[in-house]
Amino acid sequence: MRVKNGKDFWAGLMFVGFGLCFMTISLRYPMGTTAQMGSGYFPTVLGGLLAILGGAVFLRAFVSKFANPFHVFHFRPLLFTAALVIGGAITFAHGWLKDMPMTKYALVGMALASFIGAFGPRALFVILLSVVIFGYAIKPLGLVLAIVLLIVLSALGGYDFRKKEIVILTMGLALFGVLAFVKGLGLPFDLWPGEW
C-alpha cells in the first residue's frame, strides 16, 4: 500500500492518538448511568468518536484522490526521541528532583526545547522558544530584561536580521511596554531583577 495523501496520513494518526489518549484517561473516571452521567461519560464517548474519525482519515490517506507528499514538514525523530526520553526521566525521577528545582527546570527546558525543535522550520523553534523563555524570565529578571530577551531572540528567527534596527526596536518596545502595561494598565510586573 502506498500513502497517497501524506497530510491525511499524519492527521489521521494525530486524531487517533489524541482520541485514544483522552479515552484511556477518561475511562478511569466514574462513568455513571445515562440518567446520571459521571465525569468520565462524555469525554470517553468523544475520545472514542475522535479515534474512529481519525481512523477514517488515516485509511483515506491510501485511497485519496488528492496527492500530497509523505513528508509534510521537517520532522527530526532523533530530537523527538530525546524529548520523550528526558520527559520520561523527569516523570520517573519526580520525587528525587524535588530538592533540586534548578536541575528540574533545566531538564524540563531541555525536554521542551527538543520537543519543539523536532518539528518544522527554524522560525517555529526560535519563536516558540523565545516565548517560553520570556514566560520563565519575567519573574526573576523583571519585565525589561525579559522584553530584551524576547525581541532579540525572536528577531533571530526571521529571514532578515539587522542589528541596528533590532537595538532601536528593543529599546522602543521596552519603553512602551513599561509605560503602557505597568504604568498605564497597572499590571503587577517587576521592572528589574528583584530579590529572589
Added chain:
Amino acid sequence: MDSLLLNNLGVGFTIALSLQNLVYCFFGVLLGTLIGVLPGIGPLATIAMLLPVTFGLSPISALIMLAGIYYGAQYGGSTTSILVNIPGEVSSVITCLDGYQMARQGRAGPALAISAIGSFFAGCVATVVIALFAPPLAEVALRFAPAEYFSLMVLGLVGSIVLARGSLVKAIAMTILGLLLGLIGTDVTTGNLRLSFGLPELSDGINFIVVAMGVFGFTEIIINLEKGRSREVASKKVTGLMPTLEDLRHSFGAILRGTAVGSVLGILPGGGAMLASFAAYTLEKKIGDASRFGEGEIRGVASPEAANNAGAQTSFIPMLTLGIPSNPVMALMIGALMIQGIAPGPQVMTQRPELFWGIIASMWIGNLMLVVLNLPLIGIWVKLLTVPYRLLYPSILLFCCIGVYSLSNSAFDVMLTALFGLMGYIFVKLECEPAPLILGFILGPLMEEHLRRAMRLSRGDATVFFTNPISGVLLGVSLVLLLITLAPAVRRKREAVFEE
C-alpha cells in the same frame, strides 16, 4: 418600528455617546483599522491580546471596544487589498481581485471610497437588522430547555464544520478535539478533577485565550516567517478620492445586494465576514457581466466590502441572543463577557438591556468614525504599510506574551500557549482548519452540562432530543446540512469555492 424599539435605541445611544464609551469605541475602530491594514495580524489575535486588559473596564466599554476592532478590521483590510494586492484580512481576499486592478488603472481612490461607502451603508443596515431581529430571537431562546440548548449547540458546531475549508471529516474531528480540550479541568457538575495530567495548573482548565493565541496568533507569525514574503505598495500616492456619479450609480445595486447577502450569512452559525464576502462576489459575478470581473470592475469591490462588514456585524446576533458564538471572534467576545462575570445567553438581553442596546448604538457610531478615519486619513494608513514585517512580528509577539502572562501571572500559561502554537502549526500543515476547534473548545463544557441536564430530566431516555419538537427540528437541520455537504454535487462545488 414600534415605540419600544425607539425607546431602547434611545437608551443605547445615551450609553454609547457617553464620553468614556466614545473614547473606547474610537480606540477600538482605530486599532481595528490599524491591524486590518497590516497583513499578518488579524482581529482574532488582537482581541485575544486585549482580553486580559478588558478586565479593568466596565463590561459595556469592553465589548464596545472589542466589537470596534472586529468591524474596524473589515474597513482596514480592504485598503491593503486594493493597494498592495495582499489581503489585510481574510475577509478582503476577494477584494484583491478587482480592487488591485482598479488601483493599477489609477483608480485606487474611487476603489477605496466605494469600499468605505459600501461598508458604511452595510454597517448601518446591519445595525438595524440586529436591533429588529435579536430581541424576538432572545425571547424564543429564553424558553429553551436543556435538550433544545444542546441541539442548538450541535447545530452551531455543524455550521462551523460545514463552512470550514477542506475535508469535512477533519473538521468534525477538530471540533471533537476542541470539545475534549474544553473538558480539561474541574468537572462543573461533580467537582471532580479530570484530564489534567496531574498538573495543578490545569485544575481550572485551559484558558481559551491560551488556545486562541497559540493556534491563531503564534501560528500566523511562524507561517509568515516560513514564507518569508516581501510586499510592495502599488501606488504610494492616492489621488482623486471621490468616485464619479457614474461609479456610484453603477455600484449602488451591488452594495444593496452585498448588504443583504452579508446580513443573512452573518447570522448563520459558522458564518461571518469571510464567507459573506465570497458569496457576495459570486452573486455579483452571476448577475453582472462576468467578463468584466477581475479587470477592475467597481461592483467587484463594492459588493464584497459591503457584505463583509454586514456579516461582521450580524454575526453578533447569535452571540448576543443565544450565547452561542458563530465564529472564533465571537467566541472571544463570549470570553470577554465571562471575564466580566456575565453568563452569556438569552438572559443578557432582559437582565442587561443597556449592554445590548449600547453595543448596537456604538456600532452605528463606530461606522461613522470609520468613514472619517479611512477616507481623509488614507495617506497615513498607506505609510503604515511600508513598515516591514521583520519589525512588526517581534512587537506582535511581545503583546501576545504579555497578554497571556497577565492572565494569571504564570509562566505555565505562556508555555502552554507555545505548545498550542506548535499544534497550530501542525494543524495548518496537515490542512486541519482550527476554527471548529476553537468553537468546540468554548462549547465543550456547556454542551456537556446541557446534555447531562437533559438526560437527567428525561431519566436517561436519549430519544428526548428527537421527540422534543424544537430540539428535533434543530438536530434534523444539522443532519440535513451535513448530508447536503456530503452530496457529490455540492461537494465539488464546495471544493471549487474554497479553491478560488
